[in-house]
Amino acid sequence: MSEQAKQGLRAAAPMTDHAQQSDELKIFHDVAKALTSSLDLDTVLQTILEKIAAYFKPDSWALLLQDEQSHELYYTVAVGPGCDRVNALRLTTGESLPRSVVESGEPLVVSDVNRDPRIDPGTRDEFFAEDCSVLAIPVRGTGKVLGVMELVNSDMNIYVRAQMLLQALADYAAIAIENARAVQRIQELSITDDCTGVYNSRHMFTVLAEEVRRSERFGYEFSVLFMDLDHFKHINDEYGHLVGSKLLGQFGQFLRRNLRLVDAAFRYGGDEFAVLLPQTGKDAAIRVARRLIKTIREREWLKDAGLSLKLKASVGIATYPHDGTTPHEIVQSADELMYMVKVGGRDSIAAASRGIIGLD
Secondary structure, three states, X not given: OOHHXXXXXXXXXXXXXXXXXXXXXXXXXXXXHHHHHOOOHHHHHHHHHHHHHHHHOOOEEEEEEEOOOOOOEEEEEEEOOOXXXXXXXXXXXXXXXXXXXXXXXXXXXXXXXXXXXXXXXHHHOOXXXXXXXXXXXXXXXXXXXXXXXXXXXXXXHHHHHOHHHHHHHHHHHHHHHHHHHHHHHHHHHHHEOOOOOOEEHHXXXXXXXXXXXXXXXXOOOEEEXXXXXXXXXXXXXXXXXXXXXXXXXXXXXXXHHOOXXXXXXXXXXXXXXXXXXXXXXXXXXXXXXXXXXXHHHHOOEOHHHOOOEOOOEEEEXXXXXXXXXXXXXHHHHHHHHHHHHHHOOOOXXXXXXXXXXXXX
């Protein structure tokens, strides 16, 4: 603890009076109610952070979270003068006060940001005011620090009197974050195919139903590609089902990397896949299918496993609302067109009202 904080502690009243105890109990009650009544992370964090701001009275405050993959710290919320410039800002390089808190797992009290080497110069002007003090509190999850709360120019006397309250509220925030992430993982598992990493067929019809409603409302077209991997059974027979599963997983990655962010890929079953192309007419969908088929042909698959397999695909294309007005009608139309390609020799494209189409 800094010398300033120790002096504040000696100057503070030895006990919290009845009004302060009542305020703290109400804060705990409101936060606990938010935690038990909502799984929405934004709602719970808003309650916690508003209580912190009202009680500790900082000029500005922020919450940084640590990215689970890159471990970068980023501002998920910042409130106060000039904070609109730091929302979503990532602290990617250099030593910083938040990074020190994450690594130590302990609170830090800084009396003057201009004299502390742990303040990242790249963010000093954007979040920290000149000649300000900072409280940085770890948001501690199960076995690791999830992020950091920063309070600028908070009342230091209140802090030294209520350090346990502030850390408890940060711990509540950690519970909310971990709960939200657990729910997100469960939701992802329920809609994702384990083998390929793309969405499963059950989720496909949910997404298509929503796309039909949206497209009907705004007068959009959208297209569905129904795709079957040619002679995939031969790969299973020759190399075994483990290799076949690895190939399907790599194909799922290929689809995700070769589609727009607004597109969605689904495993329909076995070696059959579907791709949703929102706001995409038939001509544009044909161009996408041609590009995918050519890339599939040219690629050497499972090279990282010591193999160099070649792969081809047959694709059927149906477009809303011309080829169907319900999810099942559109999928059935695209499926039938894919079967037309299979019967006609495979490794090509068929589109509703167009028939089989060359790749050139």
